[in-house]
Amino acid sequence: MTLRHTSIRVADIEATVDFYADLVDYEVLREFETDDGTRNVFVGDPADEDTDDPAALQLVEADGPVDTGDFEHVAVTVDDVDAALEGLDDGRIDDGPITMAEFDSRVAFITGPEGWGVELVEDL
Incomplete structure (x- = not known):
């Protein structure tokens, strides 16, 4: 088994995409909207050859501020x-x-x- 990705909720997808682009050169690999209109953006290193699915993080649009809880x-x-x-x-x-x-x-x-x-x- 291989871990495919980690999903986190974010209120500002663009700011989070920019943060990971600046920090570790991650790029948007793909994105989609669910039936209810929730935006999902996958970011990662497209050159990662260790997996068939190079997405490291799935950013899920939140309606407001997020609670990181015990994460x-x-x-x-x-x-x-x-x-x-x-x-x-x-x-x-x-x-x-x-x-x-x-x-x-x-x-x-x-x-x-x-x-x-x-x-x-x-x-x-």
């Missing part, structure tokens, strides 16, 4: 954690960067648009 975070791979953090407002950085030698990685935790948690992972 912890989505993890995305970056080439360089420090470089990814450079363009972010310090208020978005929650923790890190941290080198985790036991996992051969360097990580940072940030807050994305509308409060969703994002873990940036650099493989060392």
